[in-house]
Amino acid sequence: MKQKKGFTLVEVLVVLGILAILMTLSATSVISIMRKNDDKLKNEMEKNLKEAAIAYMEEKKIILKKCSNNFDPANPNTETSCYKKLTVQELINSGLFTDEAGYCKKEENILIYRANENEYTELRAYVKEGTCD
Numbered sequence: 001m002k003q004k005k006g007f008t009l010v011e012v013l014v015v016l017g018i019l020a021i022l023m024t025l026s027a028t029s030v031i032s033i034m035r036k037n038d039d040k041l042k043n044e045m046e047k048n049l050k051e052a053a054i055a056y057m058e059e060k061k062i063i064l065k066k067c068s069n070n071f072d073p074a075n076p077n078t079e080t081s082c083y084k085k086l087t088v089q090e091l092i093n094s095g096l097f098t099d100e101a102g103y104c105k106k107e108e109n110i111l112i113y114r115a116n117e118n119e120y121t122e123l124r125a126y127v128k129e130g131t132c133d
Contacts (some may be wrong), residue, residue: 041103042103042132042133045099045103045104045132046127046129046131046132048097049088049091049097049104049110049125049127049131049132050110050124050125050126050127051125052091052094052096052097053086053091053110053112053125054112054123054124054125055096056086056090056091056094056096056112057084057112057123058123059094059096062084064081064082064083064084064112064113064114064123065081065082065114066082066114066116066121067082067083067113067114067115067116068082068116069116071083071113071115071116073111073113073124073126074126074128076111076113082113082114083111083112083113083114084111084112084113085109085110085111085112086109086110086112087106087107087108087109087110088104088105088106088107088108088110088131089106089107091110092106099132103132103133104131104132105131105132105133108127108128108131109128110125110126110127110131111125111126112124112125112126113125113126
C-alpha cells in the first residue's frame with residue numbers, strides 16, 4: 001500500500017474554519033479595545049480643556065463673582081457676571097491647549113464659572129459633551 005501524503009480537503013476546510021473563527025474573535029476584541037482607548041482620549045482632552053480654561057482665567061487675572069447655588073453651567077441664561085465663555089480656538093491661540101490631531105471642535109465654548117460651595121468658591125469649567133470627538 002502507498003502511504004498517503006498531504007491533507008484531505010475536509011482537513012484543510014476544518015483548519016480554515018477554525019482560523020476564521022479565531023480571526024473573528026480577535027478582530028472584535030481589537031475593535032473593542034480601540035473604542036475604549038478612543039473614549040479615554042476624548043475624556044482626557046475634555047479634562048485638559050477644563051484645566052486650560054481655568055489656567056487662562058488665572059493667567060489673565062479675570063475675576064468672576066460667585067454664582068448662586070442653583071447655577072446650571074449647561075444652561076447659563078442667568079447670572080451673566082459669574083461666568084465667562086471661551087472657545088477652544090481661543091485656548092489654542094493662548095498656548096494653553098494643543099489639539100494637533102484635531103479631536104476638538106474649535107468653535108465650541110468652554111464655560112468658566114465661580115462655583116459657590118458652602119463657605120468657599122472655586123473656578124470650575126464646563127465642557128459640553130461631544131466637544132472632543
